[in-house]
Amino acid sequence: MAEENTSQMKEEVPELAPFDPTKKKKKKKNVVIQDPADEVDKLAEKTENLTVAESGEPSFAGMKKKKKKPVETDFLNDENGETGEDVVDEQVGEDEEGEGIMLGGTTRYPWEGTDRDYKYEELLGRVFNILRENNPDLAGDRRRTVMRPPQVLREGTKKTVFVNFMDLCKTMHRQPEHVMTFLLAEMGTSGSLDGQQRLVVKGRFAPKNFEGILRRYVNEYVICNGCKSPDTILSKENRLFFLRCEQCGSARSVAPIKAGFVARVGRRKAGT
Amino acid sequence: MSALDAQLPTTFDPFAEANADDSGAGSKEYVHIRIQQRNGRKSLTTVQGLKKEFSYNKILKDLKKEFCCNGTVVQDPELGQVIQLQGDQRKNVSAFLVQAGIVKKEHIKIHGF
Numbered sequence: 001m002a003e004e005n006t007s008q009m010k011e012e013v014p015e016l017a018p019f020d021p022t023k024k025k026k027k028k029k030n031v032v033i034q035d036p037a038d039e040v041d042k043l044a045e046k047t048e049n050l051t052v053a054e055s056g057e058p059s060f061a062g063m064k065k066k067k068k069k070p071v072e073t074d075f076l077n078d079e080n081g082e083t084g085e086d087v088v089d090e091q092v093g094e095d096e097e098g099e100g101i102m103l104g105g106t107t108r109y110p111w112e113g114t115d116r117d118y119k120y121e122e123l124l125g126r127v128f129n130i131l132r133e134n135n136p137d138l139a140g141d142r143r144r145t146v147m148r149p150p151q152v153l154r155e156g157t158k159k160t161v162f163v164n165f166m167d168l169c170k171t172m173h174r175q176p177e178h179v180m181t182f183l184l185a186e187m188g189t190s191g192s193l194d195g196q197q198r199l200v201v202k203g204r205f206a207p208k209n210f211e212g213i214l215r216r217y218v219n220e221y222v223i224c225n226g227c228k229s230p231d232t233i234l235s236k237e238n239r240l241f242f243l244r245c246e247q248c249g250s251a252r253s254v255a256p257i258k259a260g261f262v263a264r265v266g267r268r269k270a271g272t
Numbered sequence: 273m274s275a276l277d278a279q280l281p282t283t284f285d286p287f288a289e290a291n292a293d294d295s296g297a298g299s300k301e302y303v304h305i306r307i308q309q310r311n312g313r314k315s316l317t318t319v320q321g322l323k324k325e326f327s328y329n330k331i332l333k334d335l336k337k338e339f340c341c342n343g344t345v346v347q348d349p350e351l352g353q354v355i356q357l358q359g360d361q362r363k364n365v366s367a368f369l370v371q372a373g374i375v376k377k378e379h380i381k382i383h384g385f
């Protein structure tokens with residue numbers, strides 16, 4: 001991954017053209033349904049995309065996770081989701097022949113014909129299989145919303161242009177204004193949308209700066225706490241913001257975005 | 273009741289998220305540590321929301337000495353006193369405040385990139 005990352009960097013340095021043809025192709029299907037086996041194969045080409053996985057925290061694949069901040073450590077939890085699924089997957093094969101859910105003639109379950117108690121993992125596998133047969137949506141099969149990494153240009157020396165800002169807002173299904181307010185508040189700066197719907201921000205920022213903030217945005221305002229689905233709606237009711245999940249129906253209130261303290265910088269007279 | 277509890281396979285606490293401090297709403301009790309860019313590659317760290325009982329100047333003095341940077345306490349009409357430090361001291365400040373027992377780690381919110 002590290003190698004690819006560097007090669008990708010090299011690519012981008014000489015030509016600052018934000019889109020290369022291969023990326024364009026992928027743009028259309030931002031939400032892809034895939035099974036875990038395919039995923040491994042695709043992972044290589046996917047590395048430049050950042051992904052919001054349904055199970056676990058969103059991960060910006062293709063970017064090095066070298067940040068040491070304690071805040072960031074929870075991104076490593078991704079693996080937890082995987083291991084849980086492995087246990088379940090083991091039993092898929094055994095169960096595929098039988099159609100019915102209840103007792104078939106063949107040995108469908110490892111405990112059949114014996115006296116022993118069921119193991120928790122076995123029952124868990126069973127329940128997931130039933131779920132998969134009858135209601136695949138609920139089984140938490142890998143549906144990934146793939147977000148492309150922020151593309152950033154420098155405008156002059158003091159401004160930064162976030163090129164695919166709109167694109168990412170659409171992927172997250174959030175109002176650009178809301179995302180923009182959050183970004184600007186977090187970066188402690190000012191900015192606006194330009195004629196091409198790009199976000200122009202005062203100050204110098206690297207793509208990974210935007211990425212880090214977007215990641216937090218997704219956690220706070222997009223991902224459902226209950227089922228980790230990014231399929232949510234943010235609405236304002238009685239001056240409070242609520243995040244309602246389309247998958248599991250749970251709702252939670254989210255904090256309004258506050259800019260907080262902004263120090264006066266630059267020429268003294270220019271301040272508020 | 274307790275017998276039932278013992279049978280539950282996991283110790284999943286459905287209210288864990290509601291109790292967790294980063295659950296969103298209610299940002300009043302947080303200490304916000306922010307970064308702001310100045311000209312060039314210079315930046316500035318602000319600390320907002322420390323309890324009023326603390327002597328800001330004393331804390332500032334220690335911070336300055338600890339991180340070898342300058343800083344001030346500014347008075348904001350809405351937010352009260354805010355500590356400003358030169359440079360990106362976010363991690364330093366957060367570690368310092370926790371270590372000194374001024375703020376609990378879960379009450380610190382670090383902003384910025």
Ligand SMILES: [Zn+2]
Pocket residue numbers: 224225226227228229245246247248249250
């Ligand atoms: Zn949900």
